[in-house]
Amino acid sequence: MIELDADLKNLSTFIDLAKKYADEMDFDKSSIMQIELALEEAIVNIMNHAYPEGTGKIQLECKIQGNSLLISIMDYGIPFDVMAVEDPDVNASLEERKVGGLGVFFIKKLIDNVNYVRTNEGNLLLLEKIKK
């Protein structure tokens, strides 16, 4: 478990921790990239939405349970429910395509189970990636 400032300079440390677990579980290359991508999106969302001004901490914990990699990401910022974010229109043309909104979409697409809990302390995002 690690807890670091929600800062881009720490992004690779967070990702390396999850990758270490994914490697240990022998996920294939493409699943490892999916885990990496979902985690980056989750962390960037915390920086932008939970801590829009200034910064705070992000706590990351990984656990192996059977065939699943469980990743929990906690922050202590303002409420941000990823499940409430609307999917972008992926069929929009270049002119109509909006910039942004893709991060949460990737998390939902690439991770088998995504759960959001607002606790007394902050936002808790639980990701479960199942090894097939």
Next chain:
Amino acid sequence: MEIAKKNNDGVMMLSFCGRLDASSATETENELNKIIDDSPKLIIDLAELEYISSAGLRVLLVAAKRIRRENGKMCLCALKDSVLDVFEISGFSAIFDLADTETEALTLIND
């Protein structure tokens, strides 16, 4: 992320190497803007791009929108499978001109 560039008869040939993620997005966006200032016709070779996230896609989308406004052209080529997957999930494969090779991209650009 590293950007290599060469000018081929007015077409800027770029090649991205490394990771286009939230950490490298701002710098890449600034660099691309400078390149588009000089020439709104560009080919980006992604053969050495290992990884792209939504922050990286955003940079490419902003560049493509600007190039469209300035009547230029942009074509991406030689995407790795892992990067192509991200383009497909996001629908970006339908809004960008993608080519398998640099030669094919040059034909598309000069069409």
